[in-house]
Amino acid sequence: MSFLTEAEPDRGANLPVLPGISRVVANNPGPMTYYGTNTYLIDTPDGTAVLDPGPENHPEHVEAILRHTGGKVALILVSHTHHDHVGAVPALQAATGARTAGYRQSAIDSFTPDIGLSHGDRIAGMEAVHTPGHASDHICFARPGAEGDRILFSADHVMSWSTSIVSPPGGNMRDYFASLNLLLGRDDNVYLPGHGPLLREPHSLVRAMLTHRMLREQAIARKLSDGPADTYTIMDTLYSQLNPRLRRAAERNVLAHLLKMESEGKAVRDGELWRAA
Missing domain, CATH: 3.60.15.10 (Ribonuclease Z/Hydroxyacylglutathione hydrolase-like)
Known part of the structure; x- marks a missing residue:
């Protein structure tokens, strides 16, 4: 973007x-x-x-x-x-x-x-x-x-x-x-x-933001296909190069994606871990 x-x-x-x-x-x-x-x-x-x-x-x-x-x-x-x-x-x-x-x-x-x-x-x-x-x-x-x-x-x-x-x-x-x-x-x-x-x-940026979120969700789904993981592990995998000051915010975004996926039947929560549905 x-x-x-x-x-x-x-x-x-x-x-x-x-x-x-x-x-x-x-x-x-x-x-x-x-x-x-x-x-x-x-x-x-x-x-x-x-x-x-x-x-x-x-x-x-x-x-x-x-x-x-x-x-x-x-x-x-x-x-x-x-x-x-x-x-x-x-x-x-x-x-x-x-x-x-x-x-x-x-x-x-x-x-x-x-x-x-x-x-x-x-x-x-x-x-x-x-x-x-x-x-x-x-x-x-x-x-x-x-x-x-x-x-x-x-x-x-x-x-x-x-x-x-x-x-x-x-x-x-x-x-x-x-x-x-x-x-x-x-x-x-x-x-x-x-x-x-x-x-x-602005519409080009809005479309890019939507595409970015869709790609992020696909990456989370691929990570879950490797086995159960918690939000920190997923964040650490997907945002490994991120400014350390932004990693907490990135983990919150990961949780938001997982909750969306859960509501759509794509992910299941098991305590602190998440797995593919």
């Missing part, structure tokens, strides 16, 4: 992305977050909406959001409830009084959206697109853009710089496959991900 890179963004800066859309990148870089979480500031018919306020314990990021919006936030949108996206919601809501909107069934007890959204609902000129897989409550937001652009805020479902982790129980590989296929059936032509740069002509 061909991924995009970008220069490290200026922290606290209001970075133009597309007409009516800018981003502020949180200072939480890492192997799972690239240079940090993208917080999008979006012009809507109701005022400025903030999508994904970022991680907790980063007051300088909340201060930057407030500075660039003048403290006038009409709505706080949440793509999903992983901490690097939802952690700063309480601080931003306390500072602005803005209502929150996210998937109607939150995956964490500490966040319940003021406005619960279902697939296909519309809010602030955008369409909610439920895309479970990376997280059970993952939502993308779609809206028209300038010059024929059809924009999808793809959050962590599809990112331009890397594949996404699917970590059970919140992550579900069968749902992830279905959500990738869902996006292939849509006509969005610009993705704005939760980490990393803008992605144009």
Whole structure:
């Protein structure tokens, strides 16, 4: 797969992305977050909406959001409830009084959206697109853009710089496959991900991600045909050259594939071991 890179963004800066859309990148870089979480500031018919306020314990990021919006936030949108996206919601809501909107069934007890959204609902000129897989409550937001652009805020479902982790129980590989296929059936032509740069002509990458997952599943099936194995052994075989910092995430992906295969009658669990069905 061909991924995009970008220069490290200026922290606290209001970075133009597309007409009516800018981003502020949180200072939480890492192997799972690239240079940090993208917080999008979006012009809507109701005022400025903030999508994904970022991680907790980063007051300088909340201060930057407030500075660039003048403290006038009409709505706080949440793509999903992983901490690097939802952690700063309480601080931003306390500072602005803005209502929150996210998937109607939150995956964490500490966040319940003021406005619960279902697939296909519309809010602030955008369409909610439920895309479970990376997280059970993952939502993308779609809206028209300038010059024929059809924009999808793809959050962590599809990112331009890397594949996404699917970590059970919140992550579900069968749902992830279905959500990738869902996006292939849509006509969005610009993705704005939760980490990393803008992605144009995204369908080729979505197809590559789906193919990558299918090939990974086939490799797991071949490994099981050699005999029972646990998730670590499978990961160690398939990801032997991987950065050590990413091996735990890779093992979670393996487990997600195995659970999908189990649900489809292709694998059987026996304690810590898995074997071909």
